[in-house]
Amino acid sequence: MMSTADRIELRHVRAFLVLAQELNFRSAAERLFITEPPLSRTIAQMESALGTRLFNRTSRSCELTEAGARLIEPAARIVQILKEEFRPLQEATASGPLRLGVLIYNNPLKTEKLRADLQRTIGRKVEVRLGRTHELERSMKRGELDFAILQRPLHSTAGGVTRLATAEWVIGLQSIHPLAAKKALQLSDLFAFDRLLFQNRRDNPPLFDHVHGEIMRRTGRSPTYTAIKELFEGQALIAAGAACALVPETAKGFSQDEITILPLVPEDQIRTDICLMSHPQVSDACLMETIRRTARDFLVQDCGLAA
Template identity: 30%
Template sequence: MELRHLKVFLTVADELHFGRAAEVLRMAQPAVSRTVRQFEQELGYDLFNRNTRSVELTPAGEALLEPAQRMVALEQETIRTVRLAAQGISGAVRIAYAGIATIPQMSALARAVRREMPDISLELKSQTYASQGIELLLSNEADLVFGRWDYLPDEVSTHVVSEDALVVAMPTSHPLAEAESVSIAELLDEDWVTLAFSTNSVLPSRLAELFRAQGMNPRIAQEVPDTLSAMSLVMAEVGLSLTLASVRDNFRGSHIAYVPLSDAVARVDLQLAWRGGKESPALTTVIRIAQGLSEPAAEDETQPERG
């Protein structure tokens, strides 16, 4: 059974006239009649009753109508799907993200993709740490990753989604809770709540870097698995926590204050990462939409190192 047989059959069934069907198909009438006869021979049943005055469907022809329509529609949908995928208008893109500070930007991207390219589906993967997202990227389990990194492999390309800054989260009862800014030198004797240093996360790295500049190591009261846990322990007065301005904007508690850090430190911008040279048309489209949502920060020595 060939699709051309089905298309000719459906046209004749619609017109119930071989001459008119031939005009619609832009075929010679004998060719239409021959195609229908070949199809009937293949099936072993007549599909039309013909005489000099009329053409009508046989019971076999009536039974074939619906499945023939489905098969032709499936072919058309298949062609459309392939065409849209090749043009970057459809397809699936897997996005990994980590942390509450990432959600607004990821949501903005999802809304923009849905608005501009509704045939592209986004598969979201929530991760605890940005380093896990890069592992998914390199193992081809994710196409795009939101995160903050100090070091990235050479094959990974990035785009700055939003600039960010460091703040110190502290209980509202702390003497510096209402300060306009604070330096690490003022906080050397404090206890700290932080993500595990073994996670290769940016925040523990920045905390260690700031303390090294003072010739000291931070006094860690507790390591936690995620930012929400850290902020909860800050409100419980277990210690201070080095975090992001974007966390401040997305997590408000009645017993927590966020004070800007005055120390100069490497940037902690949120970035979107992907494997350069491995972009599918759909991925290229999503990257283009993401780049249109934000202006990348100027390149300088504080960008993630390669290698």
């Protein structure tokens, strides 16, 4: 018959500590890069092994029981001891670069700051690959990336996915166009231009359908799209006043003399979540939490996105 010690694994202890900090299954699951059902099962297994409840659950949150509160200190001590014992091995084996995919819409100067911050924090070389969501997803599937900062909706959720921040969509237009004098635009203003520059639907159907659906729902009309692969690939069309572009707000740093970027009015805002995907073979929970925290701070503090 297995003893209590044999039935409790490190994953149980780590899940318990994160849930004890968050007191919310959804938030804890995101930090652990899993979904809520596996987290709930892990906690239930630990409670069964110990023969006592560690949390009192409600529909939206949970609270520590007396037994759970007593367990925090020894559980944290166990994790710390393991960290200290395994650190020399991790330092010896984690010599290769960490490969991070970042959305091409991020300002290159800010992306370089993210790379430098990560490299300094984890003490390991960080290589950044820029791309659009579907391109970075493919690189992840091929095993060419360890982590990627992507834009929902995604083609797949293979590997761990956790939300980092929320981005609003903005419009890039000719700086001398009459609409450029406004502080914010309506979605109906898109139809003042012959074309709307946007990603090709075949590249990322979920994202295209989400944004197009919002435009149709709020205006009842469909724009004439011209597909672009990179930000302001059609900048000559924009500068000539023949087209506008719809891009995430992380593109604000790309403004230039001929092109102005304006937000949408509150009632017409389109939002998408920016998330972090980890490769299925990445199992270092401490590394994942460090990447998640650093990427979130970068998006919120440096790029101005909503947490």
